Amino acid sequence: MNLNDVISDLKSLLEYERDEGVGGVAVSPEVLAGVGTGASSVVHGGAVAQSIPSQDFGSAQPAKVVPHAEQVPIADDSLSRIAAEVAACSLCPLHGTRTNTVPGQGSPNPEIVFVGEGPGADEDEQGLAFVGKAGHLLTRMIEAMGLTRDDVFICNIVKCRPPENRTPELSEMNACLPYLKRQIGLLQPKVVVALGATALTGLVEMPKGMGITRARGTWLRFAGIDLMPTFHPAYLLRNPNVKKYVWEDLQAVLRRLDKPIPEVKKR
Numbered sequence: 001m002n003l004n005d006v007i008s009d010l011k012s013l014l015e016y017e018r019d020e021g022v023g024g025v026a027v028s029p030e031v032l033a034g035v036g037t038g039a040s041s042v043v044h045g046g047a048v049a050q051s052i053p054s055q056d057f058g059s060a061q062p063a064k065v066v067p068h069a070e071q072v073p074i075a076d077d078s079l080s081r082i083a084a085e086v087a088a089c090s091l092c093p094l095h096g097t098r099t100n101t102v103p104g105q106g107s108p109n110p111e112i113v114f115v116g117e118g119p120g121a122d123e124d125e126q127g128l129a130f131v132g133k134a135g136h137l138l139t140r141m142i143e144a145m146g147l148t149r150d151d152v153f154i155c156n157i158v159k160c161r162p163p164e165n166r167t168p169e170l171s172e173m174n175a176c177l178p179y180l181k182r183q184i185g186l187l188q189p190k191v192v193v194a195l196g197a198t199a200l201t202g203l204v205e206m207p208k209g210m211g212i213t214r215a216r217g218t219w220l221r222f223a224g225i226d227l228m229p230t231f232h233p234a235y236l237l238r239n240p241n242v243k244k245y246v247w248e249d250l251q252a253v254l255r256r257l258d259k260p261i262p263e264v265k266k267r
């Protein structure tokens with residue numbers, strides 16, 4: 001990685017931190033000296049990580065963590081029952097502007113569940129999760145892992161589209177979270193992948209100031225399941241430079257599942 005790549009990566013990450021409301025970033029004198037001399041390393045999570053092989057998903061278009069309370073199992077629960085309850089749900093204001101509910105879809109026996117923040121326009125129209133541009137990129141990410149969408153389960157924290165694609169309120173995520181917990185309880189995946197800052201903060205009570213940029217790549221827990229936070233595909237569409245970090249996170253998921261890591265595709 002040359003100095004321009006390092007600067008570009010740092011710029012993307014700092015912009016993301018700014019978007020998350022982080023007012024400053026602590027950088028050690030040693031790291032600054034490394035950047036100044038063009039060393040081939042990048043700063044992440046307070047550590048210096050070596051250059052990571054880039055993965056092209058295609059151009060389509062530790063801190064203390066307090067888990068949420070565990071979901072009480074419901075007798076005779078099923079994915080279809082949850083979907084039916086979601087379709088009739090009016091627990092939060094998002095029910096008033098939805099076209100279709102989007103409970104999520106995929107394998108009923110997945111090893112991995114991907115969780116995003118909420119449906120967009122395409123998802124609202126079709127009633128399916130991750131079917132727009134970001135969804136196409138998620139498909140490529142899954143395929144890069146040697147899997148297909150049918151091997152995994154894909155859903156969101158909120159099952160109804162927020163108006164104008166705004167970020168769901170914490171109260172809305174909390175109202176909807178029991179549905180996701182019931183889904184996770186039925187699916188019993190080995191790993192949950194949280195896609196983006198909103199999904200992460202909806203799933204795990206993070207310490208103040210620890211957003212997705214610092215948390216990604218770190219194993220956490222959600223509802224008794226290992227959770228890997230990483231960037232949202234929509235963020236990758238705007239910042240392709242961070243694809244390599246997502247690929248690093250997805251490799252960690254594959255290692256956790258004892259699955260082979262497919263060969264890295266060069267751009």
Ligand code: SF4
Binds near residue numbers: 089095176
């Ligand atoms: S987002 Fe969830 S809690 Fe809110 S109305 Fe839709 S299904 Fe119900």
